[in-house]
Amino acid sequence: MVRKTKEEADLTRRQIIDAARRVFLECGVSHTTLEKVAAAAGVTRGAVYWHFRNKTELFFAMREQAILPFIDRVVFDEADEDPLQGIGTALQEIIHILEDQVATRETFEIISFKCEYVRELTPMMYCTDGQLTFLTQLTDAYRRAARKGVLRPGPTPEDLAHDTFLFVGGLIKHWLAGRPDERFRTDAVALIRTHIALRRA
Amino acid sequence: MVRKTKEEADLTRRQIIDAARRVFLECGVSHTTLEKVAAAAGVTRGAVYWHFRNKTELFFAMREQAILPFIDRVVFDEADEDPLQGIGTALQEIIHILEDQVATRETFEIISFKCEYVRELTPMMYCTDGQLTFLTQLTDAYRRAARKGVLRPGPTPEDLAHDTFLFVGGLIKHWLAGRPDERFRTDAVALIRTHIALRRA
DNA sequence: GTTTATACATTCAAGAATGTATGTAAAGGC
DNA sequence: GCCTTTACATACATTCTTGAATGTATAAAC
Known part of the structure; x- marks a missing residue:
């Protein structure tokens, strides 16, 4: 895998949050899988787990922005x-x-x-x-x-x-x-x- | 298993709804397992599936009573x-x-x-x-x-x-x-x- | 008194979902 | 130019959860 620059990594992070919002909205937080979020963001679960410890942390990150x-x-x-x-x-x-x-x-x-x-x-x-x-x-x-x-x-x-x-x-x-x-x-x-x-x- | 009378069966049904309410309240509907509900009601999942087709039907039954x-x-x-x-x-x-x-x-x-x-x-x-x-x-x-x-x-x-x-x-x-x-x-x-x-x- | 349907318990197969562990290639510091 | 860290992808082991299938003993219908 090509290692990304800091700016690209930050973009990935935001894309994951955006994807999470879409999936949360459609499936509800409980039925949202990090696999679904990853797919919606165009990355793998590995990327999600790199930026966020778990679903809860991702949820709070999304909330803070709003x-x-x-x-x-x-x-x-x-x-x-x-x-x-x-x-x-x-x-x-x-x-x-x-x-x-x-x-x-x-x-x-x-x-x-x-x-x-x-x-x-x-x-x-x-x-x-x-x-x-x-x-x-x-x-x-x-x-x-x-x-x-x-x-x-x-x-x-x-x-x-x-x-x-x-x-x-x-x-x-x-x-x-x-x-x-x-x-x-x-x-x-x-x-x-x-x-x-x-x-x- | 001893077959229950109609009155006993109806009691069981209400006990399952009561148990569901307790478990829903503690775990949230999504993270509520019919296994948990059954245990809280003192029955097995078989009993729950007998009275209700699935969790959603159980949820609506609880709601109606309230x-x-x-x-x-x-x-x-x-x-x-x-x-x-x-x-x-x-x-x-x-x-x-x-x-x-x-x-x-x-x-x-x-x-x-x-x-x-x-x-x-x-x-x-x-x-x-x-x-x-x-x-x-x-x-x-x-x-x-x-x-x-x-x-x-x-x-x-x-x-x-x-x-x-x-x-x-x-x-x-x-x-x-x-x-x-x-x-x-x-x-x-x-x-x-x-x-x-x-x-x- | 026999039959049938009821009210469950038990077991099983199969599919998620999670967290972690490991792989990897390039970025960035020195 | 080497080394370390970053930013992910991939693979794996484990743990739920579910629905259905099957078993069973008795209540109720006739």
Whole structure:
């Protein structure tokens, strides 16, 4: 076998991750064989085992890549003129990411529907750090909105943040599921607008 | 082997389903072997194959049992004095079912976190008929609430129903996940109350 | 009272899937 | 120009898992 350069090896690694995503999506993580992944990537199992210790490590590598877009695209601007509008924009941005980042969308579909949370994956079943951070940022944004007086009286910023957090969880799930009830995908923008409007004074 | 009576055979069948639920929960559906199920039920694989054609059929049998409590416990009274309150009560009842029907809760945990939606299970990934029915009932209840004038102006009953539907989806998921962020379980009642209060005029 | 169908247990053959061990040829350091 | 390491491919041994085939004793039907 021809030994590859570092750059070529890195390309191989990415191709394996891409192939894994395709196979995970079609077969589910459990029924995905490293043989299938290797075949889909155009390499042998030897290559897969060279880059990743096992299927779990490959899974986490795929997952890490998919989270990246959220880190710099879903932001809450502290200096926002209208924090409530800012929350709406952040939620819309989540949907936009799912729309135009194919790899991220597919990975989320795998995480949501094609993966069993047992043994070493059990911790992923709970709120991940990223989700808890999101909840914190939501709460802070609602607090700013409360201080600006744009919220309808009654519920606390914490209450509102939790309600929005659960809404987003449900929205992502149903957006990903898509067919046969496509309305959650086509109407996502309107649903978010309504959700935000309910909070305004 | 001693041939069992019909009643004994039916008991065996239920014991197999109970055992399956335990094993599914611990190992995930994919990594559940009919051998493991048989051992947990105190029978051999022969018994399992007698009652169920394969693992999928066993899975559906388990699922069917778990849905039953919802059919007669989650209801929307059309003659309700305060339909908005009625919606709140229905949502609370969902949580109550999860709290006191162990088998149902465990089955929902399996469906949500210990199962991969591929091949013959793919349809289950989408909104099930039961969920769509629930959405319809929600919408009708909100329409009644609108007619009674108890809703805050702005969003349509359809908008509100969708928002609530997504909220419930997120709530159930996070309620089931539980640890390490238990708040969604302990505060479920309050979260529902807030959610409903946001809608009142 | 005989027959038949039931409710399982046991055994078997065959096919995955995994991890590891080994082979190998070229890249890259000195 | 040699040596070591890299980046894989190939081969192997082992361990599940499954479905089906077969065995069997009794309950139930007549």
